[in-house]
Amino acid sequence: MTVIAPACEAELAEAIRAANGPFAIRGGGTRSPAADRPVLSTAGLVGVVLYEPGALTLVVKAGTPLAEVEDVLAAKNQRLAFEPMDHRPVLGTSGDPTIGGALAVNASGPRRVQAGAARDFLLGAVFVDGEGTRVRNGGRVMKNVTGYDLARLQAGARGSLGVLTELSFKVLPVPERVATLALACDTPGRAVAEMSRALGSPYEVTGAAWDGARVLLRIEGFADSVAYRAGELARIIPGLAPADEDPWPALRDGAALAPMERDIWRVSLRASHGAVLAERLREAGAAVQLDWGGALLWAATAPGTDLRAEMADLGGHATRLRGQGSTPARHPDPAPVAALAAGLRQKFDPRGLFAPEG
Amino acid sequence: MELPSPNPAILDRRAEIVARLKAALPAGTVIDDPRGLVAYECDALTAYRCPPLAVALPRSTQEVAEALKICHEMGVPVVPRGAGTSLAGGSLPTGDAVVIGVARLTRVLETDYADRIIRVETGRTNLSVTGAVEADGFFYAPDPSSQLACAISGNIGMNSGGAHCLKYGVTTNNLLGVTMVLMDGTVVEIGGAHMDAGDLDLLSVICGSEGQLGIVTEATLRILPKPEGARPVLMGFGSSRVAGACVSDIIEAGVLPVAIEFMDRPCIRACEAFAHAGYPDVEALLIIEVEGSPAEIDHQLRLIRGIAERHGPEVIRESTTAEESAAIWLGRKSAFGAMGQINDYMCLDGTIPVTELPLVLERIGELSAQYGLGVANVFHAGDGNMHPLILFDANKPGDLELCEQMGADILKLCVEVGGCLTGEHGVGVEKRDLMTVQFSEDDLEAQLKVKDVFDPKWLLNAAKVFPLAVTEGRRP
Amino acid sequence: MQTNFTEDQLREPGIARANEILRACVHCGFCTATCPSYQVLGDELDSPRGRIYLIKDMLESGRPADAETVSHIDRCLGCLACMTTCPSGVHYMHLVDHARAHIEKTWTRPWPERLLRGALARILPYPGRFRWAMVGAKLARPFRRLVPDARARAMLDMARAPIAAPSAMDQPQVHPAAGPRRGRVVLMTGCAQKALDADINAATIRLLTRLGIEVVIPEGEGCCGALVHHMGREEEAKQFAARNICTWMAQMEGLDAIVINTSGCGTTVKDYGHIFRNDPLAEAAAEVSAKAKDITEFLATLDLPAPERHGMRIAYHAACSLQHGQKVTAAPKTLLQAAGYEVSSPADAHLCCGSAGTYNLMQPEIAAELGRRKAGTLMALQPEAIAAGNIGCMTQIGARSGVPVVHTVELLDWAWGGPEPAKLAQG
Incomplete structure (x- = not known):
């Protein structure tokens, strides 16, 4: 397996420009990179660029391990308030989660319901798009509406619009x-x-x-x-x-569901619908947990179950974190919305280098 | 500030365009009388004005779609308008554009306290969203100072903030879903009543796109339970520099008030004249608000006072009644208008890292002396979002241009110290030409690509946000 | 805001004042949020900011008024909620007054409108004529549906109200204080109010005299001029006003206040000083304005004895002329509470009920919508009665509310020893 690990943005851009086929972008490798693509690793893009506790801001290279980020903040009694989920228990992977990986999947923990998601704490981002162009967006201040918010658009995009190289976050004090x-x-x-x-x-x-x-x-x-x-x-x-x-x-982390030999789903929907879906899935024999006051449902279902069939009337979206089904892992958007997303991917990654794998 | 000259080919077809709009929309929806159009020639930024070709005030998403479809087919530029309270000229028309205003879309469509959401039409004003839920103990958190009048559509367009965003975040952090009409008339639903996107987070780029990607007609917003109580405290200091240092110390200490607001003497006096809030007459005033139960409030204020006292405040006074608190906030939120009693002004909106406050305030003072134009400062100190008001005489030839130059210098300074051109008002037309100070050509090109996808013909509000030279070749 | 008047234009005092007002406006748009006509119509041209723009354009160009501009200015209720809201202190009232006068001078209205406005100007300010007109309208009501003009139909509808018999109490005379005299006031007895409801003046006189106040109703006072003033008929308005000023000036010695219990009139009387600012009567007018007090404003200055509590749930409707025009906001509610009533205020209390002088006659559709909304918010409070300090509001709300609408002073009179208001007894 080829692994390309650029040591700086310029090298990364060069690697992207030189590419002739799709990459698997890898941060800490905690989310099973596909084996049939060359790996583009952010392991060389590490370190804290700027940390200003008095301004509650942290600027960090995207490949920096999350643990390292948390240590730096803890030394000043601050933290990432969105408590990113660790995918290792559910996916059975190893490796060290990175801050870039967390942002790329918009990994948000229980505090999401009150404090917000990873996206809500992002202040700015630098990324290299599919043509090898370096793009900076946002910044490092709390309020910034200068131009379109392309930084936040990267949250949850799983690298499909570009490879994240540098991120700035709003951080918060650790409570007493x-x-x-x-x-x-x-x-x-x-x-x-x-x-x-x-x-x-x-x-x-x-x-x-x-x-x-x-x-x-x-x-x-x-x-x-x-x-x-x-x-x-x-x-x-x-x-x-x-x-x-x-x-x-x-x-x-869905740790209680992880050991079960079942598919694992994460469903985002309105809280009252979380109760409805949980009841339906329980009746069908699934193990269910709720977070975010009901707005996030975790389910461990029999392998191959099409959970989305149960929620057609409820709205929201379901992601299969683990398991192989005939349905896509990600929830398909309605056609006009999917067309906009496809249009954006076409613009930022015309050669399909970062096309998601599933 | 240069406005693109109207396309003569469109002006020639004015009658036809108006006729098609009138035929497709109910009577009373389209304004084309030249007298009537004059009232739509600007928003709250009156320095730049231009009457549009026509105005349409639809009453439903469907009517918005009809209007957009016609304009799209005929290649006519469109300028969306909410309540017209933009301080950046966000809804400034061009002479060949149809203004589509959503002011008549004001209904509350759904309120759900268990799920803590409200769905509204976007012409509804910010404050009346809270108004619809406050009797039941809830509120909508983003609170731009113009919240009495500004519309949710504009809040989404500019990703508006406000005084209490220090704790509650800005519009993008409180927006769950939208119904948006694309330029070609397609109606799309993005997000919903759930949190976070399934695939690309399109809401994040729609919010703050200044009406360039589509017209948002409905929005699902997060509502929050009202805190048990809130209490502002007034702290007066002998200089702006000291007040600025105090703010940064409070934040570093880990006490997070819900709001930290700053006003200097000229603003204090103007606001006092309107609101009679009992502001002390000092060089620099901080309004710091904390929330919670009475005991929680006391505890936090004790900590804050402890920090403030190290900076030798001249006055510290806590509000003692609800009426007093209301007056303190009324005054602060009316600051821009109240300054109108005294002078014409241009309001800036740069954000800087909080730690740079003392330095930047001093440099603004120097620029003021250099240009010979007065400056009054009022801003959200807790998050570094500054609003220097440059005072000038609109009736004096040359003053506006001088004021623009000085404004540009201040905003360049904001970018220089690690900040940005605009924290909550948006780029609009006002800061359009400064975008190259903050962004490289590649950075801007990446943003233009987004508009290419949503509005390939570049008809929506196209003369804003990006320097005209940068969008040349894309705009019709 | 930038303005473009020539030096020549600015030499005219009216334009100079308009310029001063326009320069203060920063176009922030706050006023749109509390403007009732904008709430209903959703077009900025029907908001203060839009009207300010239309007026600015009309005055700067020096051209005669036009149909478009007139239609939007006509839709202004003159409620002045915008002035309460405006942080820049824009004096919208003086600006719109100036615009109305300009319209009256330069614009010829279509003849049915001229006829209607002329008739109103000749009838409403005169209680005698108004009474006869009401009798006529009552006779015409069965034929209401044959009347093509909505405005004329609205006039006929007004005749639904019972016609008050002329009262002996509000004829020129002096009502001596009961017991030792603690003060002396002139009571402005009004014009249309007298014809619509004689109980208000009666209650005012009873209450004041019982509290030791001598009440003078001088020979010669009449309409305050507001009805014609709001039609832009400046000269007629000044004639009415001048007559009042002269009448009241004769009473100034030892006078504590000119008490007014129709707040619409109060706003105008308090503006006499401005209306006559460039006139030989300027000083007298200013003195009269300074003495003018709403009845609740005056009562709030007195030491009141313990009331007779009736424990009634009252929804208080703040008349625009009182809350925005005169900024009397607390006194009526405080007095009602002190009198033992349970008082509440409706949602959107700042919005006009749609009465607004002759507005409900000239713009019946908008007025009806506002009346419907106001009655809705008031009735949501589930009151036993509604109190208001202005006869126009009382009529407008009374037609839609389903509970009695009384004047604040009637409730106060009842609590401090007067009879139960007839409207409550009947209701």
Whole structure:
């Protein structure tokens, strides 16, 4: 297998210009790169370019391992608030996730429901498009509407519009205290109702998930404030009690579903529809979890199941993270929208070098 | 500021264009009387004006699609308009363009508190979105100062921010889905009531595209539960530099207020005259707001006061009543208008890294002396989004040009220290020619490619955002 | 905002004032958000910002008014919500007054409109004529559907209201204070109001005298001039106003206030100073304006005894002339609360009900839509009665609300020892 690992943007651009067939773009290699394409690795594009804790901004090369980024921030008591998911447990891969990879799939964890997705914390990006042109967009300030937001367009584009080389993010302080509250609950309908009650309250819930047996709520902030809000939430949701463990990394990564020999799906839909779909899938024998107050559904289904057939009336979209089915892994967009996306890919990558593989 | 000269071939067909629009749209939708067109010759940036060829004010997505389809077929440029409150000339017409305004699309289509979303037609004003849900304890977070009047369509076009974006993010962070009409009349649904895109995140590029990719007629927005309480505190300082340093210290300390606003003396006086908020008469004022329960508010304010006191504030005063808080915000949000009592002005919108505030404020002072034009500063200090108001006399020949030059110098300074030309108002026509200061030719070309896909004939709002020389050959 | 007047033009005081107003406008568009006609029509030409533009264009060019401009200026209710909203302090009222006068001078309206406006100008300000007109309209009502003009139909509809018998109380006289005299006021008894509802003046007089205030109704006072002023008939308006000024100036000694209980009139009387600013009467007019007080404004200055509580749920409708024209916003609600009523305000309280002087007669469609919206927001409060400080609003809302609409002063009179308002007793 050919691996090209440019050491700088110029080398990357050169490699792209010289290419005569599609690449598999690889960050940390945690998401199973295809074997039949040469690998274009960002491993040579690493390091923090600028970190200004007083301005809450971090500029970093795209190939920098996530762990390294998190360490740098932790030293100043700051963090990436979107808590990117780690794909390794579900995909059974190894390697170190990179910041570029996280952004390229818009990997967002439980805090997405309150703080936002990876895309929401992105301030700017540099990428090299399919013709080897370096493009800079956005910047490193909190508010920036200068020109089109091509940086955010890269979030979730999986490199299909270009190879990310440098990213800037808004970072946030690490809160003084984190608390998790749990409520026994075995039906998705009730779980979503309780999560909606919590998320619709002024007590700033930063995680609201259902693991199949319990509703889990997270609150973060100054210690006194966390204690106060925990008390108020328990008042409006009787039965809610402090939980000792930290369930959030496992919920973020779908860790409970990973060991099952099933297909794994991640479905984004409106919260109340999350309850409906969860109920349908459970009846069909799937293992289901909910996050984002119900707006993110995780399902482990029998291999080959077409989950999308169950949600035709619900809207949203489903991604098959793991498994081989006859249906595409990514949710097809409606024709006029798909045409716009295809048009953009044609413009930024006319030779199809970065065409997604599935 | 150069405006492209209208295409004579289009002007010649004016009667035909108007006739086709009138035939396709209900009576009272198309304005073509020259007197009436004059009122649509500009938005809130009055320095540049040009009456359009015609104005259409449709009442539905379908009518918007009809109007666009006709213009597309006839090759007529279109300038979309929301409430016409752009400070960047976002809805400034060209003489050969049809203005399509969405002001009559104001309905609330769906409200769902369990899912915390609202779907509205985009002519609805920002504040009336909150108005539709506040009795039930919710609000729509982005709060541009013009929120009383500005429309959601324009908020999406400019990716509008506001004072409370420090905590809640800007429009793009609160927008879930849109119904958009493309230039050829195709209606597309992008996003929905769910979070994040399945494939490409087209919403992210639509939001902030200044009406160049399509006309958004409906939007699904995130609504949030209102905090238990909120309290602004006023802090007066002896100089802008010290106030700027205080802001950066607060942010670094890890206390995140929901808003940190800055006003200097000229602005304080103008706002006080309108809102009677009891602002102290100081050189530089910070309005810092925190939210939560009374105890949480007290705790945060204690921390903030602790930091501020190291900078020797002249005044620290917490608001004690809801009426007082409302007056404090009314004054701040009316700052641009209130300055109108005193002078003509040009409002800038550059953003800088917060750590550069003291330096940039000082340099602006120097430029003011150099050009002999006064400057009043009012801005969102917490996120470095500055609004220097350059004061000039619109009736004095040459003053506008001088003002434009000074504005360009300030914006170049913003870019120089690591910032950008515009934080929330948009490029529009005002900052169009400065885009090359911030972007390379390749950077701009990449943006143009996006428009090529959405609007291949370059008919939508095409004289904006990018320097005319850069778009030459693409525009009809 | 930039303006383009010549030196010559600016020598004319009206233009100079218009220029000053236009220069303050920054075109921010805030005014559009609180403009009722824009809310209904959605065209900027029907908003203050659009009208300011049309007026600017008309005045700068010095040309006569045209049909397009006139139609949009005519759709302005004159509610002045825009002035409350405007952060730049643009004096829209003086600008639109100037424009209306310019229209009146330079534009010939189509004859049916001339006829209608002429008739209104000759009838409304005179209670006697107005009463007879109402009787006539009542007789004509059965033939309403044969009337081709919506405006004329709207006039006939007004005759749905019962015609008030002339009252002895509001004839020229002095009503002495009950007990020791604590003050002395002139009461402006109004014109159309007298014909539509005699109870308001009666309640005002009872309440004031009971509170120790001598109430003078001088011989010679009449219409404030607002009705014709808003039609652009400057000279007629000034004749009405001058007569009032002279009448009231004779009463100035020891006078605490000129009390007005129709807020539409109050706004105009308070503007006499400006209307006569370039006139020999300037000083007297300014003095009169300074003395003019809305009834609630005046009552708020008095020490009030403990009320007789009736515990009624009242929705308070803020008349535009009161809240925007005179900026009297707190007093009526505070007084009603002090009187023991449970008071609430509707959503969009800043929006006009559509009455606006003769507006409901001249622009019946827009007025009806605004009336419908206002009644809706008021009734959403589930009140037992609605209170307002202006007869026009009372008539407009009363036709749509389903609960009695009373004048604020009637409720106050009831709480402080007066009879239960007849409208409540009947309702």
